[in-house]
Amino acid sequence: MTPSNLQLKVIKTALFLLCLMPAVLLWRGLETDTLGANPLETLTRATGEWTLRFLLITLAVTPLRRFTGWHWLIRLRRTLGLFAFAYGAAHLLTYVWLDQFFDWQAIARDILKRPFITVGFAALVLMVPLALTSSNAAIRRLGGRRWQSLHRAIYPITLLGCVHFWWLVKKDITEPLLYTLVAVALIGLRGWWREQERRKQRAGGYLPQPGQGGKVIKIFAK
Amino acid sequence: MLIRTASDIPSSEITPEDLYQGRRRFIAQAGSLALAGTLAPAQVRAAPAPLGVLTKSPYSTNEASTHYKAVTTYNNFYELGTDKADPSANTHRLKPTPWTLRIEGLVNKPRSIAIEDLLKLAPLEERIYRMRCVEGWSMVIPWVGIPLSTLIRQADPQGSARFVEFVSHYDRSTMTRGVLEWPYTEGLRLDEALHPLTLLAVGLYGEVLPVQNGAPVRLVVPWKYGFKSAKSLVSIRLVERQPVSAWTKAAPAEYGFFSNVNPEVDHPRWSQATERRIGEFSKRRTLMFNGYADQVASLYTGMDLRRFY
Structure with missing residues (x-):
């Protein structure tokens, strides 16, 4: 199944609006005061969780593409990755504004002193170069291979995000555990593929040929 | 010591809007009950039960609830x-009636007291306290209750009693399993437990304590982080050795025995x-001791509060 250019445009627009929904719902929740007794905490938690969710959805594109053979899915990945960054930036803003009220000294102290803030902040900083090099022009400038190795930073970013969530929780670690399991599965799958490929190559039974699915995956897989 | 003069109408005399609305609700519900005699029991239960005339307390804060x-x-x-x-x-997972609270351990007159009798032990007071959670948020809550010291003194503590252990209700069949070691336990030094600020709460906003707030009876220690104020108490035990509380058991480096609010x-x-x-x-x-330093700081004179967190 390969959609036409027009169809893809419709799909992309729909996806964009869908990705915007959590933000719209949070905004409406603030306006109608339905975010519970501590709406600012809800806002911080929700933007953080959506960052993690979008990272995982972005990481799920390649496996989904391999399992379904729908290679056009790759063309949705940039939108998903940029939304992960956007929610991450919003999450940082809730912390800097609603939690610390732009007290830069306190923020600096917090980042240095509290491991869960340190890893969360590190994850967000690592996302910046990825967001900056998301355009087609940037891919051309960097060259596919270098661009790809830069964007592999999504693996440590996602794991740092999971650790950030884990260390923040007081006692009930169910939720961070779920995110971590999904992250480890999605990243582990890539390690497993790589291992399989290496074995096949060593056995000489498989070499990716031009025009075959295997090659497309090799170039774009993150 | 600074003695502040009260404004004409102390804030404790003003009916909070929510309470007022609560009464409106109560009247409305009572009206609909009278009309429909065949309502389901769940709907009957929804009406909050007022606790009657309450004594005002000088320990109440003027801050808005x-x-x-x-x-x-x-x-x-x-x-x-x-x-x-x-x-x-x-709330359906905890039935607050019937309920008995035991006071036991190193006391000469141990007893089991039914919640109805506990309400008659001393005049019910309204105490508007600040409540500071260890997670970094706070509230102002108009509790209703009696000083814990009343119950402890009636039980006649023995000379060897130095600490008080509190045990919360736990029912494996209806309540969350895991997370912490159940039942939830907390502890205070005997002098902390006998301090006039320490309250045995049976209500809030003039009404019977809602289940989610620790019905039917809970501890309130306003100068300590919220988790020290154990909910739904079944036992108050006087002991010689310092008890280990549920949170200390779970994470000793994070939650100490004292857990006094300390910025x-x-x-x-x-x-x-x-x-x-x-x-x-x-x-x-x-604020230091959650703003109750004038009343409680003397309990900790000479103690290193970093060490005894």
């Missing part, structure tokens, strides 16, 4: 779920310097 809805829907009560909204959604001693993972009062946008500075 947190809205009733926030007080009763934003709760940490892990036996009923770990999300703040869980306890108010899971200068951080939780290992977050700062305790500021707090968000529920309902407010900006954060406020956290």
